[in-house]
Amino acid sequence: MIxxxxxxxxxxxxxxxxxxxxxxxxxxxxxxxxxxxxxxxLFCGIGVCQECRVVVDGAVARACVTPVAAGMTVTTGRT
Ligand code: FES
Structure with missing residues (x-):
């Protein structure tokens, strides 16, 4: 667990x-x-639609194709 x-x-x-x-x-x-x-x-779940955009450690990322890692900082609602 992380x-x-x-x-x-x-x-x-x-x-x-x-x-x-x-x-x-x-x-x-x-x-x-x-x-x-x-x-x-979440919509497509495979990295195509970009509906799951969040900010991970200061950069926009697609949550459905981003693996979690220790210490990751995620911000939602701002993309
Ligand atoms: S749900 Fe479509 S890109 Fe993530």
């Missing part, structure tokens, strides 16, 4: 699990808002 931080909250997850799976397990279904304010989240 520990990461999501929006200031510490979470534990199996190393290497996808960030999307970790966020869904933690009840984080909406990951960002569209320009009109509509909540958006």
């Amino acid at each position: 520990e990461l931080t999501v929006d200031g909250t510490a979470l534990q997850a199996p190393a290497g699990q996808s960030l999307a799976a970790v966020l869904l397990t933690a009840g984080r279904v909406a990951l960002r808002n569209s320009p009109s304010g509509t909540p958006r989240g």
Whole structure:
């Protein structure tokens, strides 16, 4: 198990699990808002649609194809 931080909250997850799976397990279904304010989240799950964009350690990443790692800092709702 590793520990990461999501929006200031510490979470534990199996190393290497996808960030999307970790966020869904933690009840984080909406990951960002569209320009009109509509909540958006996981859609394709294979890295194509970019609906799962979050900020990981300061860079935009697709949660569905990003494995979690120890010390990772994730910010949702800002992409
Ligand atoms: S859910 Fe489509 S790119 Fe992640």
